[in-house]
Amino acid sequence: MFPVSSLLRTRKAASLAMVVAMAASATALTGATAASGSPRERPIRASVSGSAAFRLPYVEDADIRSLTFDAHAAPFSRPIPGVPGGLPTDAYGTVKVSHYSAERDITYTAEGTVDCLATAPGNATLTAVITEVSTGGPNWVGIRLGFSVQDGGVDKPGRVSRDRVGFSWDDGVNWTTGAGEHMDSVNSCMAPAAFAPVTKGGYQVRHADMPRWPTG
Known part of the structure; x- marks a missing residue:
C-alpha cells in the first residue's frame, strides 16, 4: 500500500x-x-423573420390582417447617389402583406423587397419597396413602406403573444402636417412604433449592432 x-x-x-x-x-x-x-468566426447580422396575424387596437371588425417578414442585414451593399459604398442599414429580403376584407369577402395581398433594416434588442424597423399587388389592392407598386416589429420572446402555452407590429400606411400615422392628407411612401428604415398586438403566429428579431463605416 x-x-x-x-x-x-x-x-x-x-x-x-x-x-x-x-x-x-x-x-x-x-x-x-x-x-x-x-x-462563431463570422460576422453576426441582424434579421427579422416570421409571420403573424394582428388586430388594430382602435378598430373592431371581422377583417384578417397579417404580415410576413424575411429580412436580413447586408451592410454597405446598396450604392446610392452620393454614397457609393452603401449604408450600414442596407438589407435584403421580402415582406408580404395580406388583408382579408370581410365586407368585400376578398383577400388583398402585396409583396415588397426589403432595402433597410435597423434593430435593437427585441425590436426592429425595416422598409420595403412594393413590387406586386393583387387585383383590386392599393396602388403601392414602386412605393416604399415602413414596418416595425416587437419580439416579446417565446410565447408560453395558453398565453396571448407579446409580439407586436406596426406599419406606415395606417390611418393614424404618416400624415403630412397641415396638408390634411395621408402619405404612403416613407424614407428608408422609417416606421412607427409597433402598435398592433399579434393574435396568431409571431416574429423573431435577431439583433446586431450596425458595423462601423469602412475607413481608407
Whole structure:
C-alpha cells in the first residue's frame, strides 16, 4: 500500500497532467474551428423573420390582417447617389402583406423587397419597396413602406403573444402636417412604433449592432 504522502503526490501529478491535456485539446479545437470557418468566426447580422396575424387596437371588425417578414442585414451593399459604398442599414429580403376584407369577402395581398433594416434588442424597423399587388389592392407598386416589429420572446402555452407590429400606411400615422392628407411612401428604415398586438403566429428579431463605416 502506498504511503499517504506518496498517494497525494501521485494524484496531484495526475490532475496536472489532465489539466495540461485538456488545455492542449481546447487549443487544438479552437485552431480547427477557426480554420473551418465556424459561424462563431463570422460576422453576426441582424434579421427579422416570421409571420403573424394582428388586430388594430382602435378598430373592431371581422377583417384578417397579417404580415410576413424575411429580412436580413447586408451592410454597405446598396450604392446610392452620393454614397457609393452603401449604408450600414442596407438589407435584403421580402415582406408580404395580406388583408382579408370581410365586407368585400376578398383577400388583398402585396409583396415588397426589403432595402433597410435597423434593430435593437427585441425590436426592429425595416422598409420595403412594393413590387406586386393583387387585383383590386392599393396602388403601392414602386412605393416604399415602413414596418416595425416587437419580439416579446417565446410565447408560453395558453398565453396571448407579446409580439407586436406596426406599419406606415395606417390611418393614424404618416400624415403630412397641415396638408390634411395621408402619405404612403416613407424614407428608408422609417416606421412607427409597433402598435398592433399579434393574435396568431409571431416574429423573431435577431439583433446586431450596425458595423462601423469602412475607413481608407
